[in-house]
Amino acid sequence: MKVNYECASCMLRQSREAIEHATENHEKRMDVTLKVLNFMNENFRKGTNSNKLGTDLHHMIMTETNNNDPYKKLREEGNEIAQRLIPMVNELIEKDESLENYVKIAVAGNVIDFGALDENTDMESLLKRQITRKPAINETKSLDMDLKKAKNILFLTDNGGEIVFDKLLIKKIKEDYDVNITVALKENPILNDALIPDAEKLNIDKYAHIISTGASSVGVVKDYISKELKEYMDSVDLIISKGMGNYEGLTEMHIETPVFFLLTTKCNVISREIGVPLGSPVIVKKNLS
Amino acid sequence: MKVNYECASCMLRQSREAIEHATENHEKRMDVTLKVLNFMNENFRKGTNSNKLGTDLHHMIMTETNNNDPYKKLREEGNEIAQRLIPMVNELIEKDESLENYVKIAVAGNVIDFGALDENTDMESLLKRQITRKPAINETKSLDMDLKKAKNILFLTDNGGEIVFDKLLIKKIKEDYDVNITVALKENPILNDALIPDAEKLNIDKYAHIISTGASSVGVVKDYISKELKEYMDSVDLIISKGMGNYEGLTEMHIETPVFFLLTTKCNVISREIGVPLGSPVIVKKNLS
Numbered sequence: 001m002k003v004n005y006e007c008a009s010c011m012l013r014q015s016r017e018a019i020e021h022a023t024e025n026h027e028k029r030m031d032v033t034l035k036v037l038n039f040m041n042e043n044f045r046k047g048t049n050s051n052k053l054g055t056d057l058h059h060m061i062m063t064e065t066n067n068n069d070p071y072k073k074l075r076e077e078g079n080e081i082a083q084r085l086i087p088m089v090n091e092l093i094e095k096d097e098s099l100e101n102y103v104k105i106a107v108a109g110n111v112i113d114f115g116a117l118d119e120n121t122d123m124e125s126l127l128k129r130q131i132t133r134k135p136a137i138n139e140t141k142s143l144d145m146d147l148k149k150a151k152n153i154l155f156l157t158d159n160g161g162e163i164v165f166d167k168l169l170i171k172k173i174k175e176d177y178d179v180n181i182t183v184a185l186k187e188n189p190i191l192n193d194a195l196i197p198d199a200e201k202l203n204i205d206k207y208a209h210i211i212s213t214g215a216s217s218v219g220v221v222k223d224y225i226s227k228e229l230k231e232y233m234d235s236v237d238l239i240i241s242k243g244m245g246n247y248e249g250l251t252e253m254h255i256e257t258p259v260f261f262l263l264t265t266k267c268n269v270i271s272r273e274i275g276v277p278l279g280s281p282v283i284v285k286k287n288l289s
Numbered sequence: 290m291k292v293n294y295e296c297a298s299c300m301l302r303q304s305r306e307a308i309e310h311a312t313e314n315h316e317k318r319m320d321v322t323l324k325v326l327n328f329m330n331e332n333f334r335k336g337t338n339s340n341k342l343g344t345d346l347h348h349m350i351m352t353e354t355n356n357n358d359p360y361k362k363l364r365e366e367g368n369e370i371a372q373r374l375i376p377m378v379n380e381l382i383e384k385d386e387s388l389e390n391y392v393k394i395a396v397a398g399n400v401i402d403f404g405a406l407d408e409n410t411d412m413e414s415l416l417k418r419q420i421t422r423k424p425a426i427n428e429t430k431s432l433d434m435d436l437k438k439a440k441n442i443l444f445l446t447d448n449g450g451e452i453v454f455d456k457l458l459i460k461k462i463k464e465d466y467d468v469n470i471t472v473a474l475k476e477n478p479i480l481n482d483a484l485i486p487d488a489e490k491l492n493i494d495k496y497a498h499i500i501s502t503g504a505s506s507v508g509v510v511k512d513y514i515s516k517e518l519k520e521y522m523d524s525v526d527l528i529i530s531k532g533m534g535n536y537e538g539l540t541e542m543h544i545e546t547p548v549f550f551l552l553t554t555k556c557n558v559i560s561r562e563i564g565v566p567l568g569s570p571v572i573v574k575k576n577l578s
Binding site: 004005006008009012013015016019026029030032033034036037038040041044045046 | 293297298304305308319327333
């Protein structure tokens with residue numbers, strides 16, 4: 001995805017929050033803010049790849065503040081929020097064990113996002129509301145049909161927290177379909193994105209092969225991901241992609257493999273691009289070739 | 290007041306909203322956003338006067354979009370919100386006709402602010418809550434004493450909407466104290482700030498002499514206001530200053546006249562500087578000499 005005019009103020013808001021997490025020192029916060037303004041003036045252009053820009057911006061903030069994981073606490077908080085809701089989720093699943101229900105829960109989990117949403121957002125309340133919402137686009141039937149034909153699939157995770165619900169979906173797919181699942185997580189910290197230890201802690205390796213994307217990028221960025229991930233992308237039968245960052249990145253690539261995007265739209269730009277209202281749960285298949 | 294690191298993201302948010310009000314054209318919005326980033330990179334520095342910067346930024350947006358009053362609709366909306374609450378306000382005043390109650394209502398009115406607050410804020414609900422809140426600092430007694438000694442006072446207004454409540458306070462002061470009141474409003478549109486026609490529509494000229502600040506600046510900016518306003522500032526016995534913009538501007542000046550700041554703190558920077566929690570109603574006297 002290319003940046004829209006609205007991305008500038010959003011990136012400044014996200015930068016301010018990242019800087020606040022990265023350092024307590026007010027002088028330093030001002031110094032890095034000046035660098036952010038300089039970076040934005042130099043790099044924010046019509047046609048710029050949004051998540052590549054975001055990735056470079058966050059890396060600059062991490063370097064300047066000498067903090068390689070500003071969102072550590074929020075990533076853990078995301079996992080705790082999700083764990084607290086597991087009893088509620090289990091009740092929902094007991095009532096309805098369909099693939100669709102698992103998918104809907106995983107999509108609702110995508111609201112645990114300390115990058116896209118203002119951090120004053122009450123993620124737990126939002127999640128509770130979101131979990132029972134009807135998706136604005138729901139192509140789960142198509143996902144079910146494609147999973148029946150697939151041998152190998154790739155699952156691209158997004159945030160810490162939602163990975164707790166992703167695990168339920170991954171387990172469901174493994175148990176109901178005859179597929180090998182590869183789950184890719186970020187190589188190093190970026191925002192509150194899930195990392196390999198988060199997946200291991202949840203025993204996702206019981207159901208899937210776990211790999212790193214080879215990068216600590218916002219979503220996947222063509223120039224930054226590992227050759228291994230790129231090979232998986234091209235060789236699997238379908239990709240399940242969680243979240244906005246991966247949407248932004250994959251829509252900048254040419255991939256032969258069909259992609260199912262599972263996300264909640266948390267900004268106007270992506271909502272407009274997909275053609276749904278802001279805050280919509282979405283399960284949409286796209287051909288990116 | 291000098292800019293803090295937090296002002297950068299706030300100014301980008303405010304610029305985005307101003308651009309959205311100023312033009313429907315998405316290409317233009319992107320062009321002006323690039324100019325905002327350039328402007329911020331060139332002008333945002335440690336020690337920069339916050340409301341002078343904000344003023345120059347908004348004028349640049351108005352020039353670039355060829356729209357000299359992007360907030361017209363919101364200014365009118367502010368007046369409508371305030372008018373809708375007049376029956377409630379009248380009930381509050383019937384129960385308690387003290388100066389303190391009038392002051393508290395005028396301070397609560399300061400939440401009708403489409404510049405400082407995110408425009409998704411429900412101003413009417415916020416105002417209803419705010420109107421019964423205890424001020425974090427309340428120097429109304431000192432205001433009462435100073436008004437008893439004063440012959441001439443200057444009242445600096447802030448937003449459209451809150452001026453409806455300011456009028457009640459101005460009338461109260463005129464009726465209870467032996468003072469000449471001069472009310473200063475912005476010369477031309479800036480944000481949703483009140484203008485002379487707003488004051489005339491409310492018949493404020495029945496109780497006060499109305500002048501313009503000589504500028505369309507965010508609050509008062511030393512370099513931009515008229516000689517006439519500066520003379521009033523220096524010659525009156527006390528100044529009543531509404532809102533954050535005037536606070537930002539006056540604290541950059543040296544004035545012999547004591548100033549009573551009546552405002553609700555709507556950003557972290559000003560809350561910290563005054564030493565109160567975010568969102569606090571405040572009636573505070575300051576010596577700026």
